[in-house]
Amino acid sequence: MGAIAALATAGCGGGRSAPQRLAGRAPHRPAASSIQRRRALGVRGVVPASVPVLGFHEIRNPPPGARYPELYLDPAKFARIVSWLRQRGFQAVTLERVIRAWRGRATLPERPVVLTFDDGYASVYRFAFPVLQRLHWPGVLNLELAELHSPDGLRPPEVRALYSAGWEIASHTLTHPDLTQASAPQLRHELVGSRRLISRLFGVQASDFCYPAGRFDRRVERAVAAAGYRAAQTELPGLAARSDDPLALRRIMIRRDEPLATVFSLLSRVRGAALSAAPVVRTAPGR
Ligand SMILES: [Zn+2]
Known part of the structure; x- marks a missing residue:
């Protein structure tokens, strides 16, 4: 808890494995014809090689006795982060769009940022x-399906409203287990079952995944790919980079006690495609 971890530099290297080793995965580099086609069409294709992916949980102040108070963020603080991003020219996009852009099938704004919300809390609908919406910015909902039945969780119509507004619905499993400890049948159930349920409830083919509490290993990664996901989010600190394993994308987790100055200092170093220095962020195991 509360360990200070140094962020690696641009692209954060450290891809845990080459994407090529995963069978059936599309290459990252756009085909030349795709680039030529975009040029011919005059489309301004900006594809930064690394993108900040911010990670949030609850957007409200923790109630007395909250089990994980560090996972709550004051709504005013959230609004300040968004306002800061907008003033500096950032524009939120979905992770799905980033992955498509990295594969030459979409473009990105000059300074993209991805805002992700783990688990599926009602406070996200209410406050984030x-x-x-005021900026027409989408978020990414990393939905744990069991949250749909929890007192603090989103309800299906709220999830549908987020999706209708352009949000991405990604899977965060059915019940949020530590997948590294799951048996093979349980692992498959959590990965395939959550994808099927998202499809059934919301008519959405979830293309991205988020590891519960950021816990994963190579066996889990292989199962995530086999279940049909194209990318997966971790809690490893750093920018999500095109050169990294798409099933081990880094994020900048925003904790309640994180001074905004630290977050802003980190993000102000993001210049188009690169993180120019090695700032320090606080990391803690999350939910
Ligand atoms: Zn979680």
Whole structure:
């Protein structure tokens, strides 16, 4: 808890494995014809090689006795982060769009940022959604399906409203287990079952995944790929980089006690495609 970890530099290297080793995965580099086609069409194709992916949980202040108070963020603080991003020219996009852009099938704004919300809390709909709606910015909901039945969780119509507003719905499993400890049948159930349920409830083919509490290993990664996901988010600190394993994308987790100055200092170093220095962020195991 609360360990200070140094962020690696641009692209954060450290891809845990080459994407090529995963069978059936599309190459990262856009085909020359795709680039030529975009040029011919005059489309301004900006594809930064690394993108900040911010990670949030609850967007409200923790109630007394909250089990994980560090995973709550004051709505005013959230609004300040969004306002800061907008003023500096950032524009939120979905992770799905980033992955497509990295494969030559989409473009990105000059300074893209991805805002992800783990688990599926009602506070996200209540406090984060209106702030993002004003800017027409999408978020990424990393939905643990069991949250749909929890008192603090989103309800299906709220998830549908987020999706209708352009949000991405990604899977965060059915019940949020530590996947590295799951048996093979349980692993498959959590990965395939959550994808099927998202499809059934919301008519969405989830293309991205988020590891519960950021816990994964190579066996889990292989199962995530086999279940049909194209990319997966971790809690490893750093920018998500095109050169990294798409099933081990880094994020900048925003904790309650994280001074905004630290977050802003880190993000102000993101210049188009690179993180120019090695700032320090606080990391803690999350939910
Ligand atoms: Zn979680």
